[in-house]
Every structure is written in C-alpha cells, then in structure tokens.
Amino acid sequence: MIRIGDLATRAGVSVRALRYYEEQGLLYATRSASGQRHYPEAAVDRVRLFQQLYAAGLSSRTIATLLPCVDANEPDEESTALLVSERDRIDRQIEDLIATRDRLTAVIGSSKQECRHPSVPQKTSRTTGQPAHV
Amino acid sequence: MIRIGDLATRAGVSVRALRYYEEQGLLYATRSASGQRHYPEAAVDRVRLFQQLYAAGLSSRTIATLLPCVDANEPDEESTALLVSERDRIDRQIEDLIATRDRLTAVIGSSKQECRHPSVPQKTSRTTGQPAHV
DNA sequence: CTAAGACCTGACGTTGACGTCAGAGGCAAG
DNA sequence: CTTGCCTCTGACGTCAACGTCAGGTCTTAG
Numbered sequence: 128m129i130r131i132g133d134l135a136t137r138a139g140v141s142v143r144a145l146r147y148y149e150e151q152g153l154l155y156a157t158r159s160a161s162g163q164r165h166y167p168e169a170a171v172d173r174v175r176l177f178q179q180l181y182a183a184g185l186s187s188r189t190i191a192t193l194l195p196c197v198d199a200n201e202p203d204e205e206s207t208a209l210l211v212s213e214r215d216r217i218d219r220q221i222e223d224l225i226a227t228r229d230r231l232t233a234v235i236g237s238s239k240q241e242c243r244h245p246s247v248p249q250k251t252s253r254t255t256g257q258p259a260h261v
Numbered sequence: 262m263i264r265i266g267d268l269a270t271r272a273g274v275s276v277r278a279l280r281y282y283e284e285q286g287l288l289y290a291t292r293s294a295s296g297q298r299h300y301p302e303a304a305v306d307r308v309r310l311f312q313q314l315y316a317a318g319l320s321s322r323t324i325a326t327l328l329p330c331v332d333a334n335e336p337d338e339e340s341t342a343l344l345v346s347e348r349d350r351i352d353r354q355i356e357d358l359i360a361t362r363d364r365l366t367a368v369i370g371s372s373k374q375e376c377r378h379p380s381v382p383q384k385t386s387r388t389t390g391q392p393a394h395v
Numbered sequence: 396c397t398a399a400g401a402c403c404t405g406a407c408g409t410t411g412a413c414g415t416c417a418g419a420g421g422c423a424a425g
Numbered sequence: 426c427t428t429g430c431c432t433c434t435g436a437c438g439t440c441a442a443c444g445t446c447a448g449g450t451c452t453t454a455g
Contacts, residue, residue: 132401140443142402147443161451163402182354183361186441200371207369214365217358220316224355227317231348235341237334266431274413276432281413295421297432320411 128157128165138174145174151187153177153194183217262291262299272308279308285321287311287328317351 135142148154149164154173156164180190189209196206269276282288283298288307290298314324323343330340 130401143443143445146404151442159451161403163451179357179361179364181442182357197368200368202368202371210365210369214362214369217362217365221355221358221362223313223316224351224358227313228348228351228355230313231344231351234331234334234336235344235348237336264431277413277415280433285412293421295432296434297421315412 128167129170131156131164131166134166134170134174137171138178140174140178148174148177148187152191153187183213184220185213189213262301263304265290265298265300268300268304268308271305272312274308274312282308282311282321286325287321317347318354319347323347 129137131142131145135145138145145154145164149156154166154170154177156166156170159165177190185193192209193206193213196202196210202210263271265276265279269279272279279288279298283290288300288304288311290300290304293299311324319327326343327340327347330336330344336344
C-alpha cells in the first residue's frame with residue numbers, strides 16, 4: 128500500500144491533485160484507522176491515465192463518466208457515444224495542431240535554415256504525405 | 262472598414278473577445294470621431310489566427326511577443342527561440358494526443374465494431390505506419 | 396520521549412480568456 | 426424626433442484544476 132505523498136511523487140502530480148481526484152470521484156483510497164489514505168500499486172498508472180486524459184482536454188466529469196467503461200471494457204451505448212465524440216474531438220484537435228505546427232515551422236524556416244536540428248524531425252510529410260502548402 | 266460587431270460575426274468570436282485582444286495588445290483599431298472602432302479587412306484573418314494559436318495553447322503574452330516576428334517575417338534571435346520552443350511543445354502535444362486517441366479507439370473497438378463509420382478514417386497507420394499497439 | 400515530517404479537513408486564492416451587466420452615448424430608418 | 430440596434434467604458438462574475446494557508450493529528454527516527 129502506497130501513501131499519498133509517495134503516490135504523488137511516483138505519478139508526478141501534487142498531493143493536492145490526488146485529493147482533488149478523489150473529490151471528483153476518480154480515485155478511491157482505503158483509509159487507515161487514523162484516516163490516512165492508502166492506495167494500491169495500480170493507482171500510479173491510474174493517475175497517469177488521468178493526466179493523459181486531462182492533457183487531451185477531457186474534464187473531470189467526462190473522465191468520471193468514462194471510467195467504469197474503460198475499466199470494465201464493456202462500454203454501454205451512452206458511454207460509447209461519449210467515447211466516440213471525445214475521440215473525434217481529439218482527432219480534429221490533432222489536425223488543427225498539425226496545421227499550426229506547420230505554420231510556425233514555415234515562419235521559423237522563412238529566413239533561417241540553421242534552426243533545424245535532428246532531435247525534432249519533420250513530421251508533416253509523414254502525417255499528410257504532402258509537402259507543406261502554407 | 263468593418264465595425265466590431267461585423268468583425269466578431271465574420272471571425273466567429275464575440276465582441277468581448279475582440280476588445281480583450283485589443284487590451285492584450287494583439288489587435289489595433291482606428292477610432293471614429295465618436296470613439297467607435299473600425300477594422301480593416303485583414304483583421305478577419307488576423308483574429309482567426311489568434312483563435313488558431315489560442316487553440317494550440319499559446320497565451321496572449323506569447324502571441325503578442327511573436328506577432329511582430331510573424332508579421333514582418335524577420336524573426337530575431339529571441340523570437341526564434343520562442344517560436345521553436347512553442348513548435349516543439351506542439352509537437353509533443355500532437356504525439357500525446359495521438360497516443361490518447363489510439364487508447365480511446367482501442368476501448369471503443371474492444372467489444373463493438375459497429376461504431377466504425379467512414380466520416381472518421383483511421384489515422385494511426387497514416388501517422389505512425391504501425392498498427393495500434395495499446 | 397520528542398521533534399521533524401507527513402498527513403488530515405476546510406476554506407479561500409489563482410489564472411486566463413473571456414461572459415455579463417450597468418449606465419451612457421451614437422446612428423440610420425421611419 | 427424617436428425608436429431600436431450598435432457601440433462605448435468599467436467592473437464584477439465564471440470555470441476548472443488545482444495552489445496555498447491554517448490549525449490540528451499521526452508516525453517514525455533518534
């Protein structure tokens with residue numbers, strides 16, 4: 128069993144965030160006799176999943192709705208619709224981000240080529256199969 | 262010359278947003294004798310650019326810093342560094358979103374295939390060249 | 396035993412991009 | 426001229442995901 132401070136460190140979030148997740152119905156903890164929270168090992172991955180979903184623009188409420196579906200791997204009709212709509216929203220967001228990325232890259236490359244370095248490969252051709260047409 | 266209400270409609274934002282952009286130093290308007298704002302045609306595209314950059318996670322301050330650079334197409338050293346760091350951040354965000362999208366798609370497809378419809382093509386293979394490996 | 400940390404609840408503060416409301420003025424149509 | 430819509434400034438409200446602080450309890454190393 129993991130204590131809240133250790134979970135926070137291992138999952139890369141704050142203690143406050145973990146209590147907030149519990150408040151939102153996302154994370155459950157057993158309590159010791161004195162009321163301290165104890166988490167199973169699996170909580171680390173679960174919290175990382177929350178971070179991933181938050182980063183993708185899902186709200187606490189949406190995550191709470193989808194959690195039983197993701198856990199049990201048996202989405203009902205309502206949850207599936209929500210899943211699909213969120214997935215499609217993320218799809219559109221990816222497309223928008225690619226367009227913005229290409230636009231920034233065009234500005235960067237407009238007067239200097241020296242900024243190119245191998246740690247950031249060009250992905251436009253990989254994702255669209257077409258050269259940039261800004 | 263366009264009035265603020267028309268610009269808002271044509272650019273797809275609120276009047277309040279336009280005044281906010283001006284407050285942040287992003288958008289300038291000439292004023293009539295009575296103080297009403299008038300915008301040139303180019304303001305429509307400019308406002309749409311703001312929306313695109315906001316959607317990519319840039320703040321008003323960052324946009325304000327990069328604007329002269331993007332306008333003049335002659336980035337100085339500092340602006341270029343900021344441009345590159347924002348571009349790289351967007352790159353990482355795209356990667357994260359693709360991973361999340363694939364994860365949601367996997368959950369969707371885990372027990373039902375009927376959800377597949379042609380308006381949302383699979384893009385994983387186009388972007389990674391590999392099948393999903395959740 | 397005791398002092399330093401970790402933990403508890405409760406509650407107010409923060410931030411960014413606006414929403415909303417109040418009160419006052421401008422402007423073309425009828 | 427007045428009616429109705431647009432615009433102005435100024436200022437407070439909103440919302441989500443936490444940050445931070447207060448005041449108290451628990452636990453553990455020494």
